[in-house]
Amino acid sequence: MRDSDDNTSPGRRQFLQCMAWAGAGTLWLMQGGVLRAQALTGQGARDAADASFAFVQISDSHIGFHKAPNMDVASTLRASLAMVNAQKVRPDFLLHTGDLTHLSRPDEFDALAGIMQEARVDKTFYVPGEHDVIGDNGAEFFRRFGERQQAGGWYSFDHRGVHFVGLINVLNLKAGGLGSLGADQLAWLKMDLAPLSASTPLVVFAHMPLWSLYPEWGWGTDDSAEAMGLLRRFGSVSVLNGHIHQIQQKVEGNITFYTARSTAYPQPAPGVGPAPGPMKDVPPEALHRYLGIREVRHVRGSQPLALTDEVLS
Amino acid sequence: MKALRYAAIMSMLCLCCGVAMPAVAATTDAAPKAKAAGTQVEIRNFAFAPNTMTVAVGTRVVWTNRDEEPHVVTSAGKQFASSPALDTSDTYAVTFTRPGTYAYYCSIHPMMVGTIIVQ
Ligand SMILES: [Cu+2]
Numbered sequence: 001m002r003d004s005d006d007n008t009s010p011g012r013r014q015f016l017q018c019m020a021w022a023g024a025g026t027l028w029l030m031q032g033g034v035l036r037a038q039a040l041t042g043q044g045a046r047d048a049a050d051a052s053f054a055f056v057q058i059s060d061s062h063i064g065f066h067k068a069p070n071m072d073v074a075s076t077l078r079a080s081l082a083m084v085n086a087q088k089v090r091p092d093f094l095l096h097t098g099d100l101t102h103l104s105r106p107d108e109f110d111a112l113a114g115i116m117q118e119a120r121v122d123k124t125f126y127v128p129g130e131h132d133v134i135g136d137n138g139a140e141f142f143r144r145f146g147e148r149q150q151a152g153g154w155y156s157f158d159h160r161g162v163h164f165v166g167l168i169n170v171l172n173l174k175a176g177g178l179g180s181l182g183a184d185q186l187a188w189l190k191m192d193l194a195p196l197s198a199s200t201p202l203v204v205f206a207h208m209p210l211w212s213l214y215p216e217w218g219w220g221t222d223d224s225a226e227a228m229g230l231l232r233r234f235g236s237v238s239v240l241n242g243h244i245h246q247i248q249q250k251v252e253g254n255i256t257f258y259t260a261r262s263t264a265y266p267q268p269a270p271g272v273g274p275a276p277g278p279m280k281d282v283p284p285e286a287l288h289r290y291l292g293i294r295e296v297r298h299v300r301g302s303q304p305l306a307l308t309d310e311v312l313s
Numbered sequence: 314m315k316a317l318r319y320a321a322i323m324s325m326l327c328l329c330c331g332v333a334m335p336a337v338a339a340t341t342d343a344a345p346k347a348k349a350a351g352t353q354v355e356i357r358n359f360a361f362a363p364n365t366m367t368v369a370v371g372t373r374v375v376w377t378n379r380d381e382e383p384h385v386v387t388s389a390g391k392q393f394a395s396s397p398a399l400d401t402s403d404t405y406a407v408t409f410t411r412p413g414t415y416a417y418y419c420s421i422h423p424m425m426v427g428t429i430i431v432q
Contacts, residue, residue, distance in 0.1 A: 175418035
């Protein structure tokens with residue numbers, strides 16, 4: 001399967017959804033801006049051997065949720081971390097792209113922090129989801145999981161030649177709108193990227209999709225186009241999001257957008273059913289096929305990142 | 314193609330999502346047993362129903378969340394206090410004592426908007 005333009009064709013979009021739903025692990029290889037999907041086989045092992053480093057994205061653990069289709073989201077998060085621990089190549093760090101908790105409650109944050117200690121990684125980077133900032137604009141989230149670089153909570157770091165940017169798009173949301181970055185964050189992003197050469201590989205991550213994935217369900221960010229304008233000059237940009245509890249992807253020039261599975265429960269494909277709530281009819285024995293983690297390998301000297309999405313079973 | 318068959322199966326499953334499940338019983342600290350007195354707004358499928366409501370001065374409006382997803386009732390112009398996170402079956406009540414148009418939304422799903430007109 002090749003992907004060289006946007007995601008507007010319903011047929012192609014449907015096919016990608018199928019890949020996510022099919023349950024078998026899918027290896028994403030991004031080569032020269034072209035994405036290829038393969039089943040998880042020996043190919044993955046070969047690429048792992050070549051990789052300079054790997055990191056893993058997890059998302060939407062929703063600690064505190066206890067309804068159909070998942071009465072025990074702590075267990076499925078644990079299973080996800082066990083999968084991280086079982087990777088052949090030890091990831092340098094984890095990215096958690098938000099909705100750590102379901103209701104922003106202190107006991108939920110406590111439980112999440114405790115479970116995350118089971119991951120055998122040196123460091124986990126977090127960005128909040130809208131479920132993590134209820135009632136206090138994220139004060140508790142940032143106190144526990146923030147990087148404390150900027151007052152607004154956004155941050156960046158460099159890792160082995162790759163520039164990572166963590167953005168916040170779940171605060172100060174306007175009535176009738178989508179996710180929001182805001183003028184302050186965009187001004188900071190411009191300054192943050194200014195000194196970088198266009199050949200620096202970028203990984204940008206935030207909770208809500210940074211592209212207009214399905215605005216009817218709020219799946220997008222109002223001012224994402226301004227951020228993309230700042231990213232366009234770079235040769236390799238990977239944008240990682242959570243929020244929609246399923247894999248969707250899109251290529252726009254040198255920018256490739258990916259959303260991740262949840263470790264807690266799946267949500268329906270865009271426009272399927274009346275609303276984007278949990279897919280509560282997934283039978284327990286099938287649930288693991290909808291949940292999972294994403295491993296990303298960066299191969300030094302070649303721009304593409306290799307993404308591997310793995311389901312829990 | 315095998316993958317397309319999965320899509321077909323999943324589409325069928327999703328159609329079932331619209332069938333309401335009995336909500337898990339939950340109490341609320343916001344407005345326990347508010348049902349008896351007040352005008353109801355249901356929150357269902359990420360929408361406020363009725364979306365716009367006209368009430369008399371002094372009316373107690375009670376929102377009840379029927380979704381599995383939490384929602385937060387928030388005044389668009391800070392005209393009344395925001396609800397806490399409303400989990401499934403939680404309710405929140407506001408008594409409107411002055412005439413006016415009160416636009417509100419869900420602070421975590423901002424595409425959810427509603428209006429209370431107080432006369
Ligand atoms: Cu909401």
